[in-house]
Amino acid sequence: MADVQLLEETTSRQALDIAREPTQVPAGPILRPGQNCWRVAQADRASVLIDGAPYFAHLESALRKAQRSILIIGWDFDGSIRLRPDASPEDSPPLGPFLRSLVEERPDLEVRILVWSIAIVHAPGAPGPLIFGADWQNHPRLQVKLDTHHPLYAAHHQKIVCIDDTLAFVGGMDLTVERWDTCRHACDDPIRLKDDGSIYEPVHDLQMAVDGDAARSIAEIGYERWKFATGEELTPSTNGSAPWPSGLVPDFRKAPIAIARTYPAWGEQPAAGEAAALTLDALSAAKKMIYIEAQYMTAPYVGDVLERHLADPDGPEIVVIQTHESHGWAEELVMGTNRDRLIRRLRKCDHHDRLRVYYPVTPDGEGGECQILIHSKLIIIDDVLLRVGSSNLNNRSIGLDSECDAAVEATTEEMRQTIVQLRNRLLAEHLEVDPDVFARTLECEGGSVIKAIDQLNTGGRGLRAFTAMSDNGPDAPATGTGLLDPLEPFEPLSLFRRRRE
Template sequence: MLLEPGTTCWRVERTPRAAVIIDMADYFTAAKAAMLKARRSIYFLNWAFDPDTAFDPQPGGENPESDLIGAFLKQLAETKPELDIRLLCWKASLPISATQNFFTLKDRKCFVGTTVSMKLDGSLPLGASHHQKMIVIDDCFAFCGGGDIVPDRWDTPCHEDGDARRLQKKRKCYPSRHELMSAVEGPAARALGELFRERWKRATGEEIALPERPLRYSPWPACLKANLGPVAAGISRTQSAYRDAPELRENEALFLAMIAQARKLIYIENQYMTSPIMAEALAARLEEPDGPEVVLISTLHCPSWFDQMTMDRTRSAFLKRLELSNKHRRLHAFCPVTAGGKIIIVHAKLAIIDDDVVRIGSTNLNNRSSGYDTECDLTLEASAPGAATARLQIKALRNQEIAHWLGVQAKDVEAAVAKGGGLGPAIALLQAGGAPRLQRLEPQPLGPLATFIAAHHIGDPIERADAWRPWRRRRAMAAKLRAQKRKLASAGLRTPRTGAIKRVV
């Protein structure tokens, strides 16, 4: 078992059924349907929340007000006055809020004079962000993943070029975007409700009572197909030390344990790939003669100038480190594009290990997601009873995800893996003779400024102590890696065979 409370996760609960939702079109539809079933409470945690987000965008952005989530929640509060509706979002600085249509100002204005309680959470160190994304309904059902509720997150698994439903009010079509969310019910959802209550109390000082008895029903929407379960659901957190809140690095420990345990496959989709700790762990597995395949998917380049200067440069160092260890040729790194060759922004945070574990959440593969920002991941692990069935379900999810990238059927992926002997060769077989939808992602040459940024991880602190002291960062990384290896070993989990953090730029 990878899920070890106190080490790789906070809690492990069973969920009778679970779903992995590919892209936000289906998520928004399912979220609206589930909220309409709510009887007692609806709780949101988000990095960003825009009340003008449409559940079902129409071409040109011409949506009725009733289809916008802000108006929907206000109407729901009026028709069901017994509902306790609360939203907790990061109190973002004005420059960051400006990149998301000033959501912090719009949120508060939208819900003034209603029973919907909207709060902005600034209870964290300067420069850190609250990055968790979830909706908890009646402590019976919950979504958790990487998608925020903002208009430009919406897309379908087809990622169509020029989809008029992605047309903004300024008549500009925003880029295709890939997101993933998970859905659980029962004890796992109740635990996510407890996590919300902890955050709410820390941010506002108000304590929300936990219901003594859960409601004997499930708001699971009819439009959402369960594709996993029953399975063990682990909840892993990241939290920076702040006032009386301790530092939590469960997500980092879980990543290291997952990489160390993999036998055949490590499949990761992530927005940012910059952490030297993770690079060392992956490189060690690539150096093993009989180690697992490592398949990585990320965006060709970040959409924002700041991220291009920081995260993209440092990702090149990450990839270079892996290439130096790829003597057995088991590394496969890709960036997805549309049928027309335009980039698809990979904002999803997904990891699949063999056929045993699927992990979805808000945690990036960078330094700040390991210990500086606030994160939450949900990991679904095949375990008794029903482990054999769960493994087949996880394999099916992996095939479905790859199929969605390549525009083929899941059965085609399954056949190609059997023929090619691995996921990387299977992708090559499926793309042969056609336009490659997954292009090679390779490290880029770095000039003097980019080398300095990558070497010191500018904009990507490892913890609060080095947040504004980048010269301390490399020593902090090595110390954190040693501490995590000791913690994993004491919990009886396999530890990654890594040396000191290497300088590779």
């Protein structure tokens, strides 16, 4: 017990160190390469893909255009999924055989898939093909590798696809089971099936597509990770192909894209902590509105920033949409419990009624409702900054797991309006109203997002407040957090080293 307490005290000190970073963002841009992002690179086109159906469909379109290289990096991968399950198997075959067919058709194309090694026991995809292989993998230019280059208990959590080094997708979605869904998020959608024929729960997620130098930079991250995992050094493609998906209208053009990473120091791999720094700086910079979609929001340093805003009479409104139901005892014990405790902590200092924390629901057709799983990792600050990626707002995304996020900071009025429109689209989806209706309501309510939500949150599909918003339970991190949601790689011998110091 003493060792556990020592570990928790150590991780608490580290979290406090992060929270004590300057809260006043320097005048000028939020994004600062080398500090809260690795690099800012230009994208000729960039789009935010809302929900799995659009992402998977546009990904399939882009994959069909690949000429030299497809690199897939993920927390999980399952070659049995179809990217368009609402189409016929002939038009949209299973992903694994589909990739094999592309390699056979194109003599210069190479496909590489890198998956977190512990996915075989922890992730929802089928473990057999990852361990023993499958028929579709039997090709010399198609490689599937399990990445074991990580500390104990760390996850490779990036979700990246790079095509010909000129198009990249980055966000919250792995190419695996139980990720596809439409914006309807119907409880009983018969297309959203598990292998056993049952319907899996509605799921909401986000991915960003970028091309140009931004795509090449993300490919560089992918190649570096491939080298750490396999020892093979890859040469970037120079064929100049343009695999942008047919029919995908860019949200941004000629946009600077910031790329932020998380890596723990491990072997020859240096640590990278830009993603947590970006979260801190972005949240601290908010003046009018913070909008968050998060599978998990439990990190104390996030609570510190939000608490300071809530204490400010002129601070921003804060709207958070999170997953409600946890999966498995460990997730419920730490993520669910600490989520509720952080909500209580924030509620207690919300003296100006500027905080809302919701989970989304949709009617089940039988007079009840089912919950929509929030798997997205999104932060929107005012009309200034948009961040989409793989980083959750929990401890392990600060310095234990590998992460990759992409952010856009508005430099023109057009970009500002695009960021606001994306936020309105997301809220309109959760409330099942037209985005124009939400925008008009927002204007009528003097720009208050909270008041607009209150006006429109009246249907069977909508947003529900967490119970923790109204109870008086504990608000400090739960016992065991340091072990189950650590900030850094766990080295058992370090406990004894620290005691001797």
